[in-house]
Amino acid sequence: MTTIRIVSKLAGVSTATVSRTLKNPQLVSPDTRQRVMQAVQSAGYRPNQLARNFSSGKAYAVVVLVPNVANPFFSRVIRGIEQEAQACGYAVLLGDTQGSVSREQEYARMGLTSQADGLIQLDSRYPFSPEDRELASTVPFVNACERITEPAGYPVVELDNRGAARALTQHLLDLNLKRLAVITGPAHSPIVRDRLAGTQDALLGAGLTLDPAAVVAGDFSMQSGHDAAAQLLQQPQRPQAIFCMNDEMAIGAMSCIRKHGLRIPQDIAIAGFDNIEYAGFTEPGLTTIDQPAEQLGRQAMRALYQLMQGTPLAQQHMMLPYRLVVRDSTAAITDKK
Amino acid sequence: MTTIRIVSKLAGVSTATVSRTLKNPQLVSPDTRQRVMQAVQSAGYRPNQLARNFSSGKAYAVVVLVPNVANPFFSRVIRGIEQEAQACGYAVLLGDTQGSVSREQEYARMGLTSQADGLIQLDSRYPFSPEDRELASTVPFVNACERITEPAGYPVVELDNRGAARALTQHLLDLNLKRLAVITGPAHSPIVRDRLAGTQDALLGAGLTLDPAAVVAGDFSMQSGHDAAAQLLQQPQRPQAIFCMNDEMAIGAMSCIRKHGLRIPQDIAIAGFDNIEYAGFTEPGLTTIDQPAEQLGRQAMRALYQLMQGTPLAQQHMMLPYRLVVRDSTAAITDKK
DNA sequence: ATGAAAGCGCTAACAT
DNA sequence: ATGTTAGCGCTTTCAT
Numbered sequence: 043m044t045t046i047r048i049v050s051k052l053a054g055v056s057t058a059t060v061s062r063t064l065k066n067p068q069l070v071s072p073d074t075r076q077r078v079m080q081a082v083q084s085a086g087y088r089p090n091q092l093a094r095n096f097s098s099g100k101a102y103a104v105v106v107l108v109p110n111v112a113n114p115f116f117s118r119v120i121r122g123i124e125q126e127a128q129a130c131g132y133a134v135l136l137g138d139t140q141g142s143v144s145r146e147q148e149y150a151r152m153g154l155t156s157q158a159d160g161l162i163q164l165d166s167r168y169p170f171s172p173e174d175r176e177l178a179s180t181v182p183f184v185n186a187c188e189r190i191t192e193p194a195g196y197p198v199v200e201l202d203n204r205g206a207a208r209a210l211t212q213h214l215l216d217l218n219l220k221r222l223a224v225i226t227g228p229a230h231s232p233i234v235r236d237r238l239a240g241t242q243d244a245l246l247g248a249g250l251t252l253d254p255a256a257v258v259a260g261d262f263s264m265q266s267g268h269d270a271a272a273q274l275l276q277q278p279q280r281p282q283a284i285f286c287m288n289d290e291m292a293i294g295a296m297s298c299i300r301k302h303g304l305r306i307p308q309d310i311a312i313a314g315f316d317n318i319e320y321a322g323f324t325e326p327g328l329t330t331i332d333q334p335a336e337q338l339g340r341q342a343m344r345a346l347y348q349l350m351q352g353t354p355l356a357q358q359h360m361m362l363p364y365r366l367v368v369r370d371s372t373a374a375i376t377d378k379k
Numbered sequence: 380m381t382t383i384r385i386v387s388k389l390a391g392v393s394t395a396t397v398s399r400t401l402k403n404p405q406l407v408s409p410d411t412r413q414r415v416m417q418a419v420q421s422a423g424y425r426p427n428q429l430a431r432n433f434s435s436g437k438a439y440a441v442v443v444l445v446p447n448v449a450n451p452f453f454s455r456v457i458r459g460i461e462q463e464a465q466a467c468g469y470a471v472l473l474g475d476t477q478g479s480v481s482r483e484q485e486y487a488r489m490g491l492t493s494q495a496d497g498l499i500q501l502d503s504r505y506p507f508s509p510e511d512r513e514l515a516s517t518v519p520f521v522n523a524c525e526r527i528t529e530p531a532g533y534p535v536v537e538l539d540n541r542g543a544a545r546a547l548t549q550h551l552l553d554l555n556l557k558r559l560a561v562i563t564g565p566a567h568s569p570i571v572r573d574r575l576a577g578t579q580d581a582l583l584g585a586g587l588t589l590d591p592a593a594v595v596a597g598d599f600s601m602q603s604g605h606d607a608a609a610q611l612l613q614q615p616q617r618p619q620a621i622f623c624m625n626d627e628m629a630i631g632a633m634s635c636i637r638k639h640g641l642r643i644p645q646d647i648a649i650a651g652f653d654n655i656e657y658a659g660f661t662e663p664g665l666t667t668i669d670q671p672a673e674q675l676g677r678q679a680m681r682a683l684y685q686l687m688q689g690t691p692l693a694q695q696h697m698m699l700p701y702r703l704v705v706r707d708s709t710a711a712i713t714d715k716k
Numbered sequence: 717a718t719g720a721a722a723g724c725g726c727t728a729a730c731a732t
Numbered sequence: 733a734t735g736t737t738a739g740c741g742c743t744t745t746c747a748t
C-alpha cells in the first residue's frame with residue numbers, strides 16, 4: 043500500500059507537507075504543491091481513510107435505524123438521507139433493525155464506539171434502555187418520520203400527520219361519506235395517534251364521532267390491511283369509507299373488498315397514506331396523502347449534520363407539508379340507501 | 380472518552396492485558412480477568428472501534444452498490460446482505476448509485492481507501508474504467524442479481540434467469556397462448572438477454588418464434604411497463620400474453636390494458652418476474668417468477684466474506700433456483716377467434 | 717513555507 | 733501470565 047511517507051520521499055518533502063498539500067493546498071507554495079501532486083500521481087497514492095478518520099476521531103459515517111428497508115416508504119426516505127449524506131461527505135451505515143430492540147441497540151452502539159458520528163432513527167423508540175443515557179447524551183441524534191414515544195427533546199423531522207389525516211377525512215366527508223372506518227397502525231405509535239386525532243378533528247367539525255368498533259389496528263403490511271378489512275366487513279353496518287394509515291394496508295383492504303364482491307368506490311371508498319408508487323397503479327387508483335419521503339430523509343440528514351457540526355438547530359421540530367392526492371378510490375356514494 | 384489506558388490504570392495492569400482480556404480472555408488468569416472486567420465496567424469502557432479498525436487495517440464494512448434502494452426487489456436483496464453481514468461482524472455501507480457511473484466509482488473507491496473491505500455490485504458494470512484495474516485486482520468483489528457485462532472472473536450470485544423465463548414461457552404455451560409479447564429491461568443487461576434466451580428456448584421447443592415487433596424494452600419502472608404495453612396494443616395483431624421482465628412493469632402494463640377496456644386474463648394474459656409482495660395483491664393476482672431475494676443477498680455476502688477471509692470459493696458462479704408462481708393473470712384464452 | 721515530532725487508541729510481537 | 737514497546741498512517745502543533 044502506498045503511504046504518505048512514500049509520497050513524501052518521492053517529492054523530497056516531509057509527510058506534513060504532503061498532508062497539507064492534500065487538505066490545505068493554499069498553505070503550500072505552488073512549486074512544492076506541484077511536486078507533491080506529481081508524486082501523488084506517479085505513486086498512485088490514495089490517503090488511507092481509516093487512518094484519517096482515526097486521526098481525526100471522526101468516522102464520517104452515520105447510522106440509519108430502520109425497521110425494514112424493504113418498506114417502500116422507508117426506502118425512499120433512506121434514499122433522501124443517502125443523497126444528503128453524500129453531499130455532506132458522510133457515508134450511510136444501514137441499520138435494518140427488523141423491529142428488534144436488541145438490534146437497534148447494537149447499531150446505536152456504533153455511535154459510542156466512534157464507528158458512526160450520528161444516528162437517525164426512523165422508528166419511535168429511543169433511548170432503548172436506561173443504560174443508553176450515555177448514548178443519548180453523547181451521540182448526535184435525529185428522529186424522522188416517527189416521533190419518540192416519550193419525548194425528550196430530540197430533533198424530529200416529520201409530516202404534519204394530524205393535518206394530513208384531517209384533510210383526508212374532510213375529503214371523505216365532503217363526498218358525503220359519513221360512516222367511516224379506520225385501519226390504523228400499531229396503537230403505541232405516536233404518528234398513528236396523530237393521524238387518529240386528525241380524523242377526529244374533521245369528524246368533530248361535522249358533528250360526527252368515530253365508532254370505536256370501526257377502528258381496527260393493522261401493522262402496516264398488506265396482509266394486515268386485508269385482514270382488518272375483513273373484520274370491518276363482518277360488522278352489521280358496512281362502512282362507507284375506510285381510511286387506511288398507509289397505502290400498503292389500503293392495497294390489502296382493496297383486495298379483500300373485491301373478494302367480497304363489492305365495488306370501489308361505488309360500494310365503499312378507500313383511502314391510503316404515503317403515496318407510494320403503486321398507489322397510482324392500483325385499480326382503481328388510490329386516493330392518498332403524499333409524503334415527501336426523500337425530502338424527509340434529506341431534511342433529517344441535514345439536521346443531523348448541523349448537530350454534528352455543533353451548529354444549533356433553528357428549530358427542533360420540523361414539520362413537512364402533506365399533499366392530498368385524489369384518485370378514483372374515493373367518490374360520493376351513488377346508491378343512497 | 381474512556382481509553383484502554385485509563386482502564387489499565389484502574390485495574391493495575393498494562394494496556395496489553397486489557398486488550399487481551401477483551402479479545403482473548405483465555406490468555407489471562409481468571410484473577411486479573413476479573414479485575415479487568417471490573418474496571419471496564421466501572422469506567423464504562425467501550426473500545427474505540429475506529430482505533431481497532433485502524434490498527435488491524437480492516438474496516439469491517441462492505442459497500443453495496445445498488446442502482447436504487449427504493450426498488451422493492453433490491454431492497455429485499457439488501458436486507459439479506461445486511462443480515463448476513465451482521466452475522467459476520469460486518470457493517471453495510473449503502474451505495475445508492477442512481478445508475479450513475481461516477482457515483483459507482485466514488486463508492487467503489489472506498490475499497491481502495493480502506494473504508495470498506497469488500498464490494499457487492501447489484502448492477503452489471505465493473506470495473507468502471509481502465510484506471511479501476513487497481514480496484515478490481517485489490518478489493519474483494521462479488522456480483523449479485525446481475526452479471527458483469529464483460530465477464531472477467533468475478534464471483535456471481537444470480538437466479539437461473541434463463542431457466543425461469545423458459546418455465547414461465549412454457550406455462551404460457553401450456554395455456555395455448557402462442558402469440559407472445561415481451562416487455563424487457565434495458566437491452567444491454569445480461570439478465571435481460573438470459574431471460575430472452577429462455578423465452579426463445581421454450582418457443583423453439585414448440586416450433587414457434589418471437590416476432591421482433593413484439594419485443595419492447597422498458598426500464599423496469601411501472602411507467603415504462605405502461606408505455607410499452609400501450610405500444611404493443613397499437614399493433615395490428617394484439618398479443619395473447621405479455622411477459623414482463625419484472626413485476627413493476629407488469630403492474631404498469633395491467634393498468635394500461637385495463638384503460639383499453641380489455642380484461643385480464645380473458646383478453647390478454649400478463650406475467651411478471653420477481654414476485655414482489657404486491658404481486659399477490661393486484662387485480663387479478665399476478666403470475667410471476669419468485670426470486671429468493673433475501674437469499675440472493677445472503678449468499679452474496681457469504682461469498683464476499685469468504686473472499687475477504689482468503690478462503691477459496693467452492694464455485695465462482697452460484698445459481699439459485701426460481702419458483703413459478705401461478706396466479707390469476709394467466710389463463711387459457713376463452714374466446715377463440 | 718516547511719519540517720520534526722508527538723500523538724490518536726489499540727494490537728501484537730517480543731521479552732520476561 | 734503479564735508487561736514493554738513499536739508501530740498502524742495520518743494530522744497537527746510547534747519550531748524554524
